[in-house]
Amino acid sequence: xxxxxxxxxxxxxxxxxxxxxxxxxxxxxxxxxxxxxxxxxxxxxxxxxxxxxxxxxxxxxxxxxxxxxxxxxxxxxxxxxxxxxxxxxxxxxxxxxxxxxxxxxxxxxxxxxxxxxxxxxxxxxxxxxxxxxxxxxxxxxxxxxxxxxxxxxxxxxxxxxxxxxxxxxxxxxxxxxxxxxxxxxxxxxxxxxxxxxxxxxxxxxxxxxxxxxxxxxxxxxxxxxxxxxxxxxxxxxxxxxxxxxxxxxxxxxxxxxxxxxxxxxxxxxxxxxxxxxxxxxxxxxxxxxxxxxxxxxxxxxxxxxxxxxxxxxxxxxxxxxxxxxxxxxxxxxxxxxxxxxxxxxxxxxxxxxxxxxxxxxxxxxxxxxxxxxxxxxxxxxxxxxxx
Numbered sequence: 001x002x003x004x005x006x007x008x009x010x011x012x013x014x015x016x017x018x019x020x021x022x023x024x025x026x027x028x029x030x031x032x033x034x035x036x037x038x039x040x041x042x043x044x045x046x047x048x049x050x051x052x053x054x055x056x057x058x059x060x061x062x063x064x065x066x067x068x069x070x071x072x073x074x075x076x077x078x079x080x081x082x083x084x085x086x087x088x089x090x091x092x093x094x095x096x097x098x099x100x101x102x103x104x105x106x107x108x109x110x111x112x113x114x115x116x117x118x119x120x121x122x123x124x125x126x127x128x129x130x131x132x133x134x135x136x137x138x139x140x141x142x143x144x145x146x147x148x149x150x151x152x153x154x155x156x157x158x159x160x161x162x163x164x165x166x167x168x169x170x171x172x173x174x175x176x177x178x179x180x181x182x183x184x185x186x187x188x189x190x191x192x193x194x195x196x197x198x199x200x201x202x203x204x205x206x207x208x209x210x211x212x213x214x215x216x217x218x219x220x221x222x223x224x225x226x227x228x229x230x231x232x233x234x235x236x237x238x239x240x241x242x243x244x245x246x247x248x249x250x251x252x253x254x255x256x257x258x259x260x261x262x263x264x265x266x267x268x269x270x271x272x273x274x275x276x277x278x279x280x281x282x283x284x285x286x287x288x289x290x291x292x293x294x295x296x297x298x299x300x301x302x303x304x305x306x307x308x309x310x311x312x313x314x315x316x317x318x319x320x321x322x323x324x325x326x327x328x329x330x331x332x333x334x335x336x337x338x339x340x341x342x343x344x345x346x347x348x349x350x351x352x353x354x355x356x357x358x359x360x361x362x363x364x365x366x367x368x369x370x371x372x373x374x375x376x377x378x379x380x381x382x383x384x385x386x387x
Contacts (some may be wrong), residue, residue, distance in 0.1 A: 001124050005031045007294070008128040010141055012039060013099050014084075015266025016134030017091035020099060020293025022384055025214035026300055031128075032095075033120070035105035035135075037090060041085045043194035044161035044238065047187065047277035048082040049377035056286035058384045061090050068173035070190055077374060081187035081195050084280075106135065109144045109262075109341055114318040118261060130321050131262045131292065134283075137245055139268035145256045147264075150245040150271045155347070156205055157242045157274060158198040158212045160234040167191045175281045177223050184270075186218060186230055192228055199244070199274070199347075209236035229355075244273050245345060255285050259327035261321045265290055270336035275347035276373045278339050285335070285381040288327045296386040297324030335379070342376055 005024065009016045012034035034040070038137050056062040069080040092100060103122070108133065110117040118126040132186075135143025137150050162169075168188065177187040181201035188194050200215040205215060216231050246272055257263060266283035276371065297320040 011134035018287025026295035052281035258325035293328040
């Protein structure tokens with residue numbers, strides 16, 4: 001069975017839903033394909049820096065999400081720990097009914113003149129003028145563009161989330177603990193819930209929540225009892241293991257971020273280690289920039305200020321879509337290279353287990369690394385408008 005859609009977005013994660021909502025707000029309909037049967041929540045929470053809030057403001061969700069998350073003490077920078085489930089639901093609830101098609105796993109992509117044919121596992125074929133890959137580190141779309149699978153760093157992160165059901169009493173700030181070969185952090189989402197992570201150089205951790213909890217506790221033996229209690233009281237269903245993967249910066253220098261009417265965003269584009277907290281933040285940036293560039297190719301702004309679809313031949317429209325995606329790739333390439341590289345370097349020093357690395361981190365580089373992290377967060381992806 002073949003269906004026809006103007007724009008198909010693969011993946012209903014942060015990048016995919018932000019792109020979809022951005023396009024909808026600019027008057028461009030689209031379809032989001034999600035392989036799961038419902039919104040897929042992985043990772044529990046993430047640090048939303050200033051750049052993320054600028055992107056959320058662009059799609060009109062900043063204020064409502066601010067009310068649900070405590071602002072951290074961070075000087076001039078806006079910083080909160082955002083619950084992923086709340087964010088994805090907020091994005092999805094703003095979309096017209098039927099925009100997200102669940103249980104729609106993409107298995108292959110085929111060319112057909114000016115279109116792409118997207119083949120789904122259930123036999124459905126969707127014909128589209130533009131294909132946007134937001135399908136994560138194992139992206140089918142990134143593979144079609146010629147990207148290699150992301151590389152493993154040799155590190156992994158245990159993530160956990162706990163809801164105390166009453167006020168936990170922790171102040172809104174990051175509590176961080178380091179040891180030989182590990183780094184751990186604890187961040188309140190709001191007055192009742194806390195997100196925590198434990199990143200380790202241990203290469204053979206077993207993906208068993210009970211064993212992961214005990215491993216983290218064994219390494220955190222010297223932290224305050226109230227911190228250990230957070231890990232101890234976290235239910236096993238809210239503990240997960242994530243091997244850390246990233247794309248080599250040179251793959252983005254030479255690779256095709258876009259090709260014809262196909263492009264990638266988020267982890268499909270620039271998977272990075274979590275050491276500067278920019279994975280989800282940069283996915284939000286991607287969504288705003290892509291929506292602006294693609295809408296600019298498909299729409300014209302009349303004197304009334306309303307956007308209306310241009311009537312072009314298939315060939316003209318195909319060229320404009322290609323140019324819109326090229327503009328997106330040009331705007332995002334170096335930003336993404338810088339973020340991947342910074343995250344890798346910061347992670348190397350923050351979690352190094354050698355004496356020299358530890359000395360450099362603790363005595364010489366701490367202030368520099370902190371300033372670097374804040375500099376990467378002070379970025380504005382711009383508004384949702386077209387010229």
